[in-house]
Amino acid sequence: MKSQPFEMVDYCKINLENTINSGQVFLWKKDQENWYGINGQNVLKINEIGEIKSNTRKKIDFFREKDNLEEILKSISKDKMVKNAIKNYSGLRILRQDPFQCFISFIVSSNSNIQKIKRCLENICENFGEKVIFDNKEFFLFPTPKILATASIQEIKKCGTGYRSNFIITASEMVYSNKINFELLKKCEYYKAKEIISQVPGVGNKVADCILLFSLDKLEAFPLDRWMIRILEQYYPSIFELSTKTLTHKQYAMLHEKIANYFGPYAGYAQQFLFKMERENYEKKWL
DNA sequence: CCAAGGCCTGAATG
DNA sequence: ACATTCAGGCCTT
Numbered sequence: 001m002k003s004q005p006f007e008m009v010d011y012c013k014i015n016l017e018n019t020i021n022s023g024q025v026f027l028w029k030k031d032q033e034n035w036y037g038i039n040g041q042n043v044l045k046i047n048e049i050g051e052i053k054s055n056t057r058k059k060i061d062f063f064r065e066k067d068n069l070e071e072i073l074k075s076i077s078k079d080k081m082v083k084n085a086i087k088n089y090s091g092l093r094i095l096r097q098d099p100f101q102c103f104i105s106f107i108v109s110s111n112s113n114i115q116k117i118k119r120c121l122e123n124i125c126e127n128f129g130e131k132v133i134f135d136n137k138e139f140f141l142f143p144t145p146k147i148l149a150t151a152s153i154q155e156i157k158k159c160g161t162g163y164r165s166n167f168i169i170t171a172s173e174m175v176y177s178n179k180i181n182f183e184l185l186k187k188c189e190y191y192k193a194k195e196i197i198s199q200v201p202g203v204g205n206k207v208a209d210c211i212l213l214f215s216l217d218k219l220e221a222f223p224l225d226r227w228m229i230r231i232l233e234q235y236y237p238s239i240f241e242l243s244t245k246t247l248t249h250k251q252y253a254m255l256h257e258k259i260a261n262y263f264g265p266y267a268g269y270a271q272q273f274l275f276k277m278e279r280e281n282y283e284k285k286w287l
Numbered sequence: 288c289c290a291a292g293g294c295c296t297g298a299a300t301g
Numbered sequence: 302a303c304a305t306t307c308a309g310g311c312c313t314t
Contacts (some may be wrong), residue, residue, distance in 0.1 A: 028309070110308045111296090112295090112297095112310085113298090113309065116289090162294075163293090163311095202310090206311090208309080226310085248290090250289090
């Protein structure tokens, strides 16, 4: 067996801080030594050495432990930008989130920022989610599709979600009625899954790609928000020449095509590293 | 097909 | 102190 470079082993080891502070999850906080997070009907606790505990016995592969990180990192290392980001933010992982929570989270995220998204989601949990005690601490789980589907618009609005409140209710109805079936979407290929999930009001290109990447195992999804556009303009002007300010559906699709060709089947991982890098450069706050 | 404006909130700026 | 501007993604016109 060939010995692999020392660094590669290092980069493959998960780094919780980098992972949680990368804009993919919102309901996480840290006390003295442990991270606690809400993932659907579970409270997750992760200690300093990376052991994961839950309030239930349900076991989920939250960290995508079966991903072949070495292969993925090699695959996306197409240029200096990505290589540096991998080096500087080593241990950053894509998580496998609870699909319904992820779905609602990114509908809430539209036209918003991380702090506000977090506040809104905390309100949603406190107002609609089940209260549980875990580790002598109080948590509110993420509400079920049924609860949000049958909530009143006024109640939702109190959470600070504004015009997105209607989207939340309709989206939850579609999940509750099984019109949107996450298990099915996991089995679909990327384009098909995206087509289906885009039928939900409040889910456009970017939100769809976030849901697909962060909860439905579509690692080729590459969410293009203002930050990513800025990054591509700045660092990849010759590869992905961007003409206009606003991305139409067609332009989004064409750009994704180029990106997929360039970064390959794990493009979503490249996106996460580049996003993390740029936000850190601008010293943007996380949670 | 594309461009422009409105939706809602909170932070930043004047 | 208050008013204005801006960031942010989706939908309708």
